[in-house]
Amino acid sequence: xxxxxxxxxxxxxxxxxxxxxxxxxxxxxxxxxxxxxxxxxxxxxxxxxxxxxxxxxxxxxxxxxxxxxxxxxxxxxxxxxxxxxxxxxxxxxxxxxxxxxxxxxxxxxxxxxxxxxxxxxxxxxxxxxxxxxxxxxxxxxxxxxxxxxxxxxxxxxxxxxxxxxxxxxxxxxxxxxxxxxxxxxxxxxxxxxxxxxxxxxxxxxxxxxxxxxxxxxxxxxxxxxxxxxxxxxxxxxxxxxxxxxxxxxxxxxxxxxxxxxxxxxxxxxxxxxxxxxxxxxxxxxxxxxxxxxxxxxxxxxxxxxxxxxxxxxxxxxxxxxxxxxxxxxxxxxxxxxxxxxxxxxxxxxxxxxxxxxxxxxxxxxxxxxxxxxxxxxxxxxxxxxxxxxxxxxxxxxxxxxxxxxxxxxxxxxxxxxxxxxxxxxxxxxxxxxx
Numbered sequence: 168x169x170x171x172x173x174x175x176x177x178x179x180x181x182x183x184x185x186x187x188x189x190x191x192x193x194x195x196x197x198x199x200x201x202x203x204x205x206x207x208x209x210x211x212x213x214x215x216x217x218x219x220x221x222x223x224x225x226x227x228x229x230x231x232x233x234x235x236x237x238x239x240x241x242x243x244x245x246x247x248x249x250x251x252x253x254x255x256x257x258x259x260x261x262x263x264x265x266x267x268x269x270x271x272x273x274x275x276x277x278x279x280x281x282x283x284x285x286x287x288x289x290x291x292x293x294x295x296x297x298x299x300x301x302x303x304x305x306x307x308x309x310x311x312x313x314x315x316x317x318x319x320x321x322x323x324x325x326x327x328x329x330x331x332x333x334x335x336x337x338x339x340x341x342x343x344x345x346x347x348x349x350x351x352x353x354x355x356x357x358x359x360x361x362x363x364x365x366x367x368x369x370x371x372x373x374x375x376x377x378x379x380x381x382x383x384x385x386x387x388x389x390x391x392x393x394x395x396x397x398x399x400x401x402x403x404x405x406x407x408x409x410x411x412x413x414x415x416x417x418x419x420x421x422x423x424x425x426x427x428x429x430x431x432x433x434x435x436x437x438x439x440x441x442x443x444x445x446x447x448x449x450x451x452x453x454x455x456x457x458x459x460x461x462x463x464x465x466x467x468x469x470x471x472x473x474x475x476x477x478x479x480x481x482x483x484x485x486x487x488x489x490x491x492x493x494x495x496x497x498x499x500x501x502x503x504x505x506x507x508x509x510x511x512x513x514x515x516x517x518x519x520x521x522x523x524x525x526x527x528x529x530x531x532x533x534x535x536x537x538x539x540x541x542x543x544x545x546x547x548x549x550x551x552x553x554x555x556x557x558x559x560x561x562x563x564x565x566x567x568x569x570x571x572x573x574x575x576x577x578x579x580x581x582x583x584x585x586x587x588x589x590x591x592x593x594x595x596x597x598x599x600x601x
């Protein structure tokens with residue numbers, strides 16, 4: 168039956184969570200929801216984050232040891248980073264094109280602008296401090312930070328996923344060079360460990376509909392509070408801005424990712440099959456707003472349903488979860504121009520070109536920073552001399568739009584992993600069954 172499929176169960180959980188959240192706000196059940204419903208969503212996300220590091224470590228070591236050739240690994244790494252940077256450039260450019268055509272900032276009433284700035288101005292200070300730290304990094308600090316001085320400290324924080332990837336690759340290369348019986352023993356250990364982790368992921372995913380229900384209920388309560396009317400008023404005021412961003416994100420998916428997938432699939436798989444294969448990961452990303460938390464599911468879906476070889480998926484996806492922020496980069500462009508328009512500032516061609524360059528660089532530079540989207544936006548606004556206080560205009564709807572941006576990021580991770588696997592001849596027969 169259709170309702171037994173995981174993606175439909177997640178959709179049902181999303182809808183029921185949304186309905187319950189609205190009822191909770193209207194009926195005054197918010198305290199009950201926050202106390203007894205929302206924690207189950209937190210537990211679900213925590214379980215996914217718990218399994219992410221062991222999964223990346225086990226699958227990547229197993230993948231590297233199966234290569235038996237470090238030149239293939241370096242070639243694959245170069246392709247991955249290059250493709251991610253190119254798609255980020257496209258994302259920013261599409262965002263700029265759409266926001267300049269729609270001009271949502273010029274429709275924002277003056278009283279609404281003043282009200283929003285007064286309401287959310289206190290929330291900006293922490294972001295400005297984080298942005299300052301990003302800007303003060305040296306040109307090669309990104310490379311320096313990839314190498315950990317304590318692996319266990321890195322493994323304790325999912326934002327350090329690139330460091331875990333580095334250690335896993337190093338360990339895999341070491342096992343290759345060790346060879347012999349000891350090498351085979353370690354390969355078998357990591358293969359078995361990887362199989363166990365996959366089974367645990369399957370167990371966790373059985374609770375996904377309930378976790379998604381709790382996450383959505385908690386989100387609606389947090390957004391609406393005890394006054395649902397205020398939430399509707401906020402969404403109405405920023406409706407054109409939100410629609411503009413969503414249009415930019417959809418164009419990026421259906422132009423950039425779809426074109427890349429069609430080129431590399433060479434007709435072996437339709438675009439519909441691609442989206443169907445990764446649908447549970449996209450829905451989960453929408454619910455959690457976290458590429459890292461969704462990583463275990465994305466890995467499983469890409470390997471099983473898209474037929475991407477484990478050694479490719481286990482390398483490309485963890486890197487993508489850390490540095491691929493196409494959805495966030497498109498958001499930088501739309502949000503920066505929207506804020507400038509709302510404040511009555513006209514951006515020159517040079518300033519808009521600066522948005523492209525800064526947003527692309529910041530997408531990597533802000534990797535691992537909590538609330539990276541807003542932090543990156545501060546950096547972008549400062550680069551074009553737009554007051555960062557304008558961020559207060561968009562904070563009210565940022566949580567919802569962050570969910571949409573995460574879907575784009577996860578879709579990009581899957582498309583790039585498929586492209587790299589196709590170019591390396593590492594595609595297997597896909598399995599479209601849940």
